[in-house]
Amino acid sequence: MLERCFLAASTVTEIDGEKVESWFHQIAPNMTALLVRIILVILVWFIGRKVIRVVSGWINRLLTGKNTSSTVVKLASGVIRTALYVILISSLAQVLEIPLTSFFALLGTAGLAVGLALQEFLKNLAGGVLILVLKPFRLGDYIIEDNNKNEGTVSEISLFYTKLLTVDNRTIVIPNSALTNNSLTNVTEQDRRLLEIKVGIAYHADLKKAKEIMEDLLISLDNRIAGEDVTVVVSSLEESSVVIMGRCMVQSESYWKARWFATEEIKLRYDAQGIEIPYNKLDVTVKRET
Secondary structure: OHHHHHHHHHHHHHHHHHHHHHHHHHHHHHHHHHHHHHHHHHHHHHHHHHHHHHHHHHHHHHHHHOOOOHHHHHHHHHHHHHHHHHHHHHHHHHHOOOOHHHHHHHHHHHHHHHHHHOHHHHHHHHHHHHHHHHOOOOOOOEEEEOOOOEEEEEEEEOOOEEEEEOOOOOEEEEEHHHHHOOOEEEOOOOOEEEEEEEEEEOOOOOHHHHHHHHHHHHHOOOOEOOOOOOEEEEEEEOOOOEEEEEEEEEEHHHHHHHHHHHHHHHHHHHHHOOOOOOOOOOOOOOOOOO
């Protein structure tokens, strides 16, 4: 009985050994080729990463040397780094004999899913890129967002939001898509700005004298741009006043200072010369019974 069991075990061992040896001879060439590919993939990966770091550093130095904003440098470096990694991964897929059509189809499907999920996020990102590239405004500019009438000095421009600092020291955060999809007014884009003053005087007041006073005031403004014309005209004839309009060009940075000074000074000079500025009056008559 024991001899039979020993013979059966020996036979099974011999048969299994032959199968293993045959299987090894069949897969050995494939295993060798696969091992070579894996080693090649590891080498390409490490070399590719070093190349990407060198290229990214070179781009950062190039853009920084041209006085480009830090946000643009980060964006450009990130986009180029991502593109290089996509090229590197597709090269590794070729080494492993993975069909590129399947790889790019999977990449496109993933990109579409992410794009639909982050639609507003990507809109703001695209808006930030447009603002940084086209530069409709810069840091320090005073802008007015025409849709919601938000206005202030641009204090920060990021990839997704723009911050405005108002005159009363409040911070307004606006999504970049709102600034690129709607109109806005850049008040300080130009270095000079038209100052316009309108004042109504009484019909019986001396019109010529009133015009001379306003013209002398505008000519004597400290912030007026020399060489530009000063215009004083009758703007309109209202029900209870003759509206005089004066115009001159001033430096943009001192526009409000000049406007506030001119508004106050014209009132003082008209009062000193007896030129009446009409205003609404209410007469009340009290009747007493006797």
